[in-house]
Amino acid sequence: MTNMTTRIADSIWAILTYEEAWKSYINSYVIAKNNTFLLIDSHLRKHRPYFQQALRQIGAVEERIEQVYFTHRHADHIGNADLFPARNCWIHLDDYYELDDFSQNLFGHTFTGSGGDVPHLRFRQLPFHTEGSVAFFDPETRVCFVGDHVCFFAAPLGEVVGYGAEQRQAYLQFVQKWKQQEPEKAKAFAEGLEVLLEWPIELLATGHGPILQGDISTFLKQTIEMVRTK
Numbered sequence: 087m088t089n090m091t092t093r094i095a096d097s098i099w100a101i102l103t104y105e106e107a108w109k110s111y112i113n114s115y116v117i118a119k120n121n122t123f124l125l126i127d128s129h130l131r132k133h134r135p136y137f138q139q140a141l142r143q144i145g146a147v148e149e150r151i152e153q154v155y156f157t158h159r160h161a162d163h164i165g166n167a168d169l170f171p172a173r174n175c176w177i178h179l180d181d182y183y184e185l186d187d188f189s190q191n192l193f194g195h196t197f198t199g200s201g202g203d204v205p206h207l208r209f210r211q212l213p214f215h216t217e218g219s220v221a222f223f224d225p226e227t228r229v230c231f232v233g234d235h236v237c238f239f240a241a242p243l244g245e246v247v248g249y250g251a252e253q254r255q256a257y258l259q260f261v262q263k264w265k266q267q268e269p270e271k272a273k274a275f276a277e278g279l280e281v282l283l284e285w286p287i288e289l290l291a292t293g294h295g296p297i298l299q300g301d302i303s304t305f306l307k308q309t310i311e312m313v314r315t316k
Contacts, residue, residue, distance in 0.1 A: 108239070248298075
């Protein structure tokens with residue numbers, strides 16, 4: 087498996103690095119806004135060379151990166167936060183409190199609460215994955231960056247962006263089994279999906295693997311029903 091960078095919307099790119107130990111892709115995203123860029127997440131530190139190369143290819147050089155947003159505090163998402171000035175890096179306060187002292191110094195901005203606006207994007211806090219997991223929404227492109235609340239960890243990639251009928255079906259089957267094993271976590275997961283339904287999402291940019299396009303609300307509703315059906 088190889089790393090790859092691909093445009094997923096008119097002004098948005100996905101950077102995918104492949105972690106052999108996990109047999110999984112790790113996703114980050116670059117959003118062009120006028121003459122500047124926003125980043126969503128930053129991969130594991132070990133993937134730094136490719137991450138930096140991809141940013142250069144896109145044209146997201148340091149002086150043009152305005153904000154760097156993190157969906158949650160796990161190492162495969164904040165692993166390269168130190169590449170950017172702390173004043174550009176944002177993380178939810180609930181996850182900031184869970185970081186060690188050194189890692190806290192990487193973030194010059196925190197945001198708090200269950201939802202609201204940050205520069206250029208909207209956010210909603212999502213229960214279950216980490217204390218401060220969030221999804222970001224770009225109202226211009228209607229792309230939702232959902233982090234690991236919905237992801238295809240260790241799943242075959244197939245098309246990077248597409249309807250993903252096989253992936254959707256496999257995900258529903260996974261959720262059906264998971265809710266029996268961890269019903270409380272599954273309940274919190276479903277609550278997070280309900281939050282996402284508030285946005286008119288056209289493309290679901292996941293934290294790992296394939297990116298879904300089309301009928302997103304239908305997929306979210308099917309997943310919620312799967313959790314709540316006895």
